[in-house]
Amino acid sequence: MDFELTPEQRAFNENLEKFALRELNDDLIDRDKDGVFAAENWRKCADIGLLGLPVPTGYGGSGADATTMMTALETLGYGCRDNGLLFSLHAHLWAGTSPVVRFGSAEQREKYLPAMCAGESIAGHAMSEPGSGSDAFGLTTTVIRRGDRYLLNGTKAFVSNAPIADVILVFAVDAQKRGFAGVSAFLVDRDTPGLTVSAPISKMGLRTSPMGEVHLDDCEVPESARLGPEGAGVAVFTWTMERERSFILATALGTMRRDLERCVEYARTRRQFGQPIGAFQAVSHRIVDMRMRLDASRLMLHRLAWLIDKGEPSKTEAALAKVYVSEAFVQSGLDAVQIHGGYGYTTEYELERDLRDAVAARIYSGTSEIQRNLAAHQMGLTPRSTRK
Ligand SMILES: Cc1cc2nc3c(=O)[nH]c(=O)nc-3n(C[C@H](O)[C@H](O)[C@H](O)COP(=O)(O)OP(=O)(O)OC[C@H]3O[C@@H](n4cnc5c(N)ncnc54)[C@H](O)[C@@H]3O)c2cc1C
Structure with missing residues (x-):
């Protein structure tokens, strides 16, 4: 293992530290007290390229390698005291953007990735439910196929970014099949009829990162919303969690x-x-x-x-x-x-x-x-x- 950073990595991190110290800490004590997400600072993070770190250059990102991302994120955490903003960024990058990079169709990548890198589309990830957290595949949110459409029903708990999200990656189990093979993943746009988000949930920390419940009530999505093959939800989720916990x-x-x-x-x-x-x-x-x-x-x-x-x-x-x-x-x-x-x-x-x-x-x-x-x-x- 070589711990020497390249001149490019060093230069990027130096700029990033100055940027974070200067731009990302305004009114933090009050925003933490009031639970306010810093939308303006999110856009600044997009402008400096942070939201595109793991995204290929062809889709508006920088296609950075893991070492570059790991050291850049440490630098960001040093300069930015707003851990809530950082947590929203992690949820967006690893649980929303990265699975689209890894499993998305060409059409899904075109639709979502440039906007996600530019800070115009915020992503959330909805697996946990009121009755299933650690036992993630004990989920009860159902999906029923109707021709070339899918109908989603259920409630998702603890969804980071939900109150500010433009798209949410939802996991559901086939009502007939059940079991691991029945789980599929869907990119559900925020304005899809049948999807509603609760008011932000008050919590102990990370108060500037909004979290909500997501309700799916006969929420109908087209086949093109499915991420990966039908029944591949376990693979999508497992890969995504491993990636998230590597960098978060x-x-x-x-x-x-x-x-x-x-x-x-x-x-x-x-x-x-x-x-x-x-x-x-x-x-x-x-x-x-x-x-x-x-x-x-x-x-x-x-x-x-x-x-x-x-x-x-x-x-x-x-x-x-x-x-x-x-x-x-x-x-x-x-x-x-x-x-x-x-x-x-x-x-x-x-x-x-x-x-x-x-x-x-x-x-x-x-x-x-x-x-x-x-x-x-x-x-x-x-x-x-x-x-x-
Ligand atoms: C800040 C925050 C952000 C989150 N964001 C998201 C999100 O964006 N999307 C999402 O889907 N979820 C999210 N979650 C939910 C998170 O993934 C779950 O809270 C977590 O997986 C635990 O599930 P649970 O809360 O249902 O606890 P439970 O699974 O009910 O666990 C309760 C306790 O029992 C222990 N336990 C359970 N099973 C075992 C076992 N087999 N062996 C030993 N101990 C066990 C647990 O470790 C825990 O201590 C978030 C949670 C937090 C706190």
Whole structure:
């Protein structure tokens, strides 16, 4: 593995860091309190090319390799403190755009990808349901074929971007077939009759990333809306989740780096009992642990990118990285608050928000428990994987 970035990657990241610091952090404390998505900043992200990173150049993207994306996303996470905006961007890129790149027909790619790269079309991904989350293929949203049309019925839960989405990737199971072979995926445009989205759901963190329920009530879509072959929904979902969990925590590296730097600075300057608090071993060791977690997280994610770029299997590595980095993100968020004492607990210091945002990482894109199950299965320890 070579850790040396190319001059182009370095230059892109330097520009990106300046851009993110300058453009993406306005009114964040208020927007977090009020749960406001930064639509203008989304467009700025599109303008600088972030929404087209994994999309081929022919469709308005930059066709970046995995290492370029991983390091760019860390840089973005360092400069942009709006983890909600970053989370919406991840949902759009990995759970909405990437499956169209991978499984879309020529017509679907033409229809969606240029607009997705340009920030004109926001994507969501609807698999989870009120009764099925970890057991994703226990879904009950049904699809019935009527000639060259499909009829969708059901309710999808926790859909990131739903309140702002222009297109939602919906998974449904054939009402007659049931089982894995009956699952198909559909790109459903927001204005399709029968599709409604709930009001944004209030949540602990990532408050600037809108989430909603999606209701499908005799929602009719043409055959051309199906993504991949009929019955290929499990393959589409499995590939998409592996891709998402490979990249979704790259921005967390940036957040952890930023908070670590703040802790070092604070521990050097905050004095108690006549000396900087960093001189107390209990404090310095906590900061060293934050540094170790960041380094280990970065190494795991860079190895993942290296495997992806070589076209090698990385299912287990993606699951391991998802567990480790998300747990590191939460623990280091707690440590950052602790090191800052009472100030760390205040909204003004913006560390409690990073902690609230981090907690979701152990749940979305497959919980830590499910990732451990998946890794255990890949290691031949358990006969059946929980597939998410
Ligand atoms: C911020 C956020 C954004 C999200 N965005 C989306 C989205 O865009 N689209 C979408 O479809 N979904 C989305 N989700 C939903 C997410 O995928 C699910 O919440 C997650 O898969 C867990 O499902 P659940 O909430 O139903 O919990 P459950 O599956 O009910 O799990 C509850 C608890 O039981 C544990 N558990 C369950 N089964 C097992 C098992 N076999 N072994 C060990 N432990 C187990 C879980 O790990 C968890 O701790 C999002 C969730 C969050 C928090």
